[in-house]
Each structure stands twice: as C-alpha cells, then as structure tokens.
Amino acid sequence: MWDLINTSIYASFLLSIAIGVIGSLIVINKTTAITGSIAHGSFGGIGFALYLGSSVILTTSLFTALLAVILAFITIRFPHRQDSLIGVIWAVGMSIGIIFLSLTPGYQSDAISYLFGNILLVENRDLIFMGIIDLVILISIIFLYHRFLAMSYDREFLKLRGINADLLYTYFLILTSLTIVMSVRAIGIILILALFTIPALIAEKFTKKFFTMMILSGVLGFVFMAGGIIISFYYNISPTPTIVIMAAVTLLLSLFKKS
Amino acid sequence: MKAVEVKNLYFKYENEWVLEDINFELEDKKFMAIIGPNGGGKTTLLKLLLGFLTPTKGEIKIYNKPPKENREIIGYVPQHTNFSLDLPITVFDIVLQGRLKKGKFFYSQEDKEKAKETLKSLNIYELKDKKIKNLSGGQRQKVLIARALVSEPKILMMDEPTSAIDPRGQKEILDMIENFNITRIVVSHDIKILLRNVDKIAYIHKKAVIHEGPKLNIPKDKHFCEVELIEFLKDEACGI
Numbered sequence: 001m002w003d004l005i006n007t008s009i010y011a012s013f014l015l016s017i018a019i020g021v022i023g024s025l026i027v028i029n030k031t032t033a034i035t036g037s038i039a040h041g042s043f044g045g046i047g048f049a050l051y052l053g054s055s056v057i058l059t060t061s062l063f064t065a066l067l068a069v070i071l072a073f074i075t076i077r078f079p080h081r082q083d084s085l086i087g088v089i090w091a092v093g094m095s096i097g098i099i100f101l102s103l104t105p106g107y108q109s110d111a112i113s114y115l116f117g118n119i120l121l122v123e124n125r126d127l128i129f130m131g132i133i134d135l136v137i138l139i140s141i142i143f144l145y146h147r148f149l150a151m152s153y154d155r156e157f158l159k160l161r162g163i164n165a166d167l168l169y170t171y172f173l174i175l176t177s178l179t180i181v182m183s184v185r186a187i188g189i190i191l192i193l194a195l196f197t198i199p200a201l202i203a204e205k206f207t208k209k210f211f212t213m214m215i216l217s218g219v220l221g222f223v224f225m226a227g228g229i230i231i232s233f234y235y236n237i238s239p240t241p242t243i244v245i246m247a248a249v250t251l252l253l254s255l256f257k258k259s
Numbered sequence: 260m261k262a263v264e265v266k267n268l269y270f271k272y273e274n275e276w277v278l279e280d281i282n283f284e285l286e287d288k289k290f291m292a293i294i295g296p297n298g299g300g301k302t303t304l305l306k307l308l309l310g311f312l313t314p315t316k317g318e319i320k321i322y323n324k325p326p327k328e329n330r331e332i333i334g335y336v337p338q339h340t341n342f343s344l345d346l347p348i349t350v351f352d353i354v355l356q357g358r359l360k361k362g363k364f365f366y367s368q369e370d371k372e373k374a375k376e377t378l379k380s381l382n383i384y385e386l387k388d389k390k391i392k393n394l395s396g397g398q399r400q401k402v403l404i405a406r407a408l409v410s411e412p413k414i415l416m417m418d419e420p421t422s423a424i425d426p427r428g429q430k431e432i433l434d435m436i437e438n439f440n441i442t443r444i445v446v447s448h449d450i451k452i453l454l455r456n457v458d459k460i461a462y463i464h465k466k467a468v469i470h471e472g473p474k475l476n477i478p479k480d481k482h483f484c485e486v487e488l489i490e491f492l493k494d495e496a497c498g499i
C-alpha cells in the first residue's frame with residue numbers, strides 16, 4: 001500500500017505548507033471569493049495549454065497570474081462592485097477553458113480530471129513544482145509576515161507607513177494563483193477553495209497569533225489529506241471529496257467551541 | 260511653526276463638491292477639532308490631510324510638505340469600527356505595526372521597547388497579549404492610539420475617536436488626547452468635544468467655518484446653531 005500512496009502523502013505534506021500559509025492569509029484577508037474566481041478561472045489556462053499542446057503548469061501559471069493582477073486591479077479600483085466583477089472573471093475564465101477544449105478534441109477527460117483532481121495520481125514532477133512554490137511561499141512569508149498581517153488588519157494604515165499596500169496585495173494574489181496551480185492536479189478546481197479555507201477557519205478559533213494559526217491550519221490540512229487518502233484508498237472512493245467532507249465535519253464540530 | 264496649512268482647498272469625488280474653498284492653518288502642538296454633520300465632509304478632509312486623497316484644487320501642507328511626502332511624521336487613528344475582530348492578532352502586534360516602514364521587514368528590539376513604553380504610557384500595558392476581540396470599545400480605541408503614537412509622530416489625526424464608546428471611555432480618551440504634547444486634529448460629529456480645551460475649531464459643512472478657541476466660543480453658523488448644537492450649549496455659543 002505504501003508504494004501506491006507514498007507520492008500522494010509527500011504531495012499532502014507539500015500542499016499543507018501552502019494551505020497553512022496561503023489558506024490562512026485567504027481567510028484573514030477575506031479573499032475567499034477572489035480565490036474561487038482565480039481557481040475556476042484557471043480552467044481557461046488549462047484549456048489554452050491543452051489546445052497549444054504546451055506545458056499545463058507553465059501556461060496555467062501565467063494565465064492565473066494574469067487573472068490575479070486583473071482581480072487586484074478590480075478590487076482596488078472598484079471596491080464597491082468587486083463581488084460582481086469577481087463573478088465575471090470566474091465565468092470568463094471557465095468559458096475560455098471550455099472554448100479551447102471544444103477546439104481540442106480528445107482531451108475532454110484530461111480537462112475533467114483537473115476539475116475534480118486526484119491526489120493519488122500525482123507524479124514526481126508535480127512534487128518538484130509543489131516544492132518550488134512552497135519555497136517561494138516560505139521565503140515570502142518570512143519577509144512579509146508583518147506586512148501581510150498589517151495588510152489584513154488595516155490596509156490604509158500600511159500606506160500611511162509608506163508601504164505600497166496595493167502592490168503587496170497584488171503580490172499576495174499572485175502567490176494565491178501559483179498555489180492554485182500547484183494544487184489543481186491533486187485537489188481539483190472545484191474543491192480547492194474548501195481545502196484552503198476550512199483548515200484556516202478551524203485554526204483561527206484556537207489561536208491567538210497568526211503564526212500559530214498558520215502552523216495549525218497546515219497541520220490540519222495534512223491530517224485531512226492523509227486521512228482522506230487512506231480512507232479513499234481502502235474504500236476505493238474519490239479522495240478529494242473524502243478530504244473535504246472530513247474537513248467540513250471537523251469545522252462543524254469546532255463551531256461548538258466556546259470562544 | 261506651522262503644522263498644517265490648507266489653502267483654497269476644493270474636493271469632489273464625482274460631480275458634486277464635497278469641500279469648497281477650505282482655508283485654515285494650525286500651529287505646532289495645537290489641538291484642533293473638526294466638527295459638523297454626518298456626510299458633511301469631515302472624513303474626506305482628514306483623508307486629504309493624510310494624503311490618501313488628492314485635492315481637486317488648492318493646496319495642503321503638513322509641516323511645509325505635501326502630506327504624501329511627509330507621512331513619516333503623521334500618526335493616524337482611523338474609525339475603529341471597520342476592523343475584523345476575529346483576526347488572530349494580539350494588542351502588542353497591532354501596536355508594533357506603527358513601527359513598520361519602507362524597507363523594514365522585521366521589528367527590532369528598539370521597536371519592541373518603544374511599543375511597550377507606549378502601551379505603558381496609555382495605561383494599557385496589561386492588555387499586551389490579549390486578542391482584540393476580547394477588548395472593550397474604549398480599549399480598542401486606545402490600542403489604535405498607541406499604534407499611531409509608537410512611531411513618535413509630530414501630528415496625530417483621529418477620525419471619530421469617541422464614537423461607539425461608553426461615556427466613561429469617551430472621557431478617558433479625550434482626557435488623554437488633551438494632554439498629548441503634539442499637534443492634534445480630531446474629527447468628531449459629537450460636539451461634546453467643544454467642551455474640551457481645543458485651540459481651533461473647524462465646522463465642516465461643505466464650506467468650513469474656522470474658529471480660533473477658546474472653548475465654547477463656537478462659530479456662529481446658522482445651520483450649526485439651529486441644527487447641530489445640543490441645547491445646553493446653544494445659549495453660550497450662539498446667544499439664542
């Protein structure tokens with residue numbers, strides 16, 4: 001059994017680093033809808049890559065980074081209309097993906113596998129990409145921890161301190177987009193959002209410092225993924241939904257915790 | 260020394276003027292209150308003074324420079340009601356944010372000492388490790404004041420520092436502000452601020468009526484006297 005699941009356990013570990021850091025930042029910055037928009041919009045990049053026959057990871061990274069920049073611009077420039085505009089990006093990205101897919105016969109099932117993902121099918125080269133993105137995330141959080149925290153609390157104050165808060169926010173969305181690309185094969189577009197936000201939502205309830213919130217959500221993310229992998233392996237069910245259901249049940253239980 | 264100079268200031272967001280022809284000056288270490296009805300343009304004026312907004316016409320100088328170029332010396336206390344309370348962050352970490360600046364990524368020992376000192380001077384040191392969620396409105400406001408003061412600003416700007424706080428907390432905060440030895444601009448729609456030792460009053464309702472203290476010698480603006488001023492002040496202030 002270990003031979004069959006060890007790559008996916010490594011993947012869980014690498015993903016849990018991103019879940020801990022980026023997932024926590026998504027929750028405290030209230031960028032859940034934006035993350036959903038980038039995640040679904042990334043389907044456009046996947047469709048485009050399959051159409052061109054180019055590298056899915058590279059093409060989708062560029063495509064989602066572009067979406068992140070557009071979304072950053074929209075939310076900074078039109079804060080009062082951001083929810084609707086976020087929805088538009090969401091739909092446009094998906095539509096682009098579907099159009100390219102219909103122009104690329106024979107790849108439909110490939111594309112579908114990105115929608116739902118399968119952590120058991122992750123390959124070694126995926127691990128390398130995950131590791132690189134983790135490294136970028138870790139270096140970023142070491143240097144930008146205080147800025148990110150201040151940004152989520154009060155962006156205006158950060159500007160007053162002479163820090164380019166808009167640029168920082170854009171960078172954060174680009175990091176989010178890279179995180180999505182690294183997770184898409186394992187988790188799938190549709191469920192990425194749940195897997196990134198649920199551990200952080202639970203962790204937030206039990207921590208007083210953002211640093212411990214990141215650690216705890218990373219650990220929770222790993223436990224859910226590893227647990228989901230083992231369960232889905234034994235019962236032969238799809239892993240991602242198993243992971244999400246486990247996480248959601250834990251979240252539900254954590255809601256009963258007195259604050 | 261002049262702390263603030265505002266000359267022929269006009270501002271509009273879209274088509275309508277929010278501020279028209281505002282003129283005033285404020286000397287170093289003085290205490291100014293900006294009062295006026297809701298929607299009158301007080302917050303807008305403050306954001307112009309902070310350099311978050313750019314005048315449509317006219318000029319603003321903070322210690323002889325445009326606000327954007329002089330942010331280092333400005334301390335700012337925003338309206339505290341806008342913040343997420345669930346954020347896992349302690350009082351100490353919020354106060355430290357006031358020490359952030361361009362090119363600085365980590366807090367030094369000096370930053371931490373300064374933050375402790377500021378918390379002590381505002382009598383909230385014992386709240387240091389609490390989550391903001393578990394504080395009262397007045398305590399949260401003091402934390403934001405500490406964050407603004409920790410960078411040792413020459414001028415402190417505050418937007419409605421006493422709104423949504425119980426009367427005892429309001430008194431404590433106004434006592435505190437009154438005693439700071441730096442330039443202060445306090446925006447408030449609560450005219451009880453005029454009972455304080457303010458040096459200058461701007462009544463903002465599109466056009467500003469500027470008045471030099473002492474307290475209770477309030478601008479004789481018709482709208483202000485008839486609509487805004489609470490009963491017990493009317494007599495003394497407006498002679499009606």
Ligand SMILES: Nc1ncnc2c1ncn2[C@@H]1O[C@H](COP(=O)(O)OP(=O)(O)O)[C@@H](O)[C@H]1O
Pocket residue numbers: 272273277295296297298299300301302303304
């Ligand atoms: N971002 C904005 N865009 C357009 N109009 C605004 C904006 N902010 C405030 N206003 C308008 O400007 C006027 C003054 O608002 P504001 O400065 O917040 O008043 P106050 O702080 O005195 O209550 C109001 O009519 C308000 O509707």
Ligand SMILES: [Mg+2]
Pocket residue numbers: 301302303
């Ligand atoms: Mg206001």
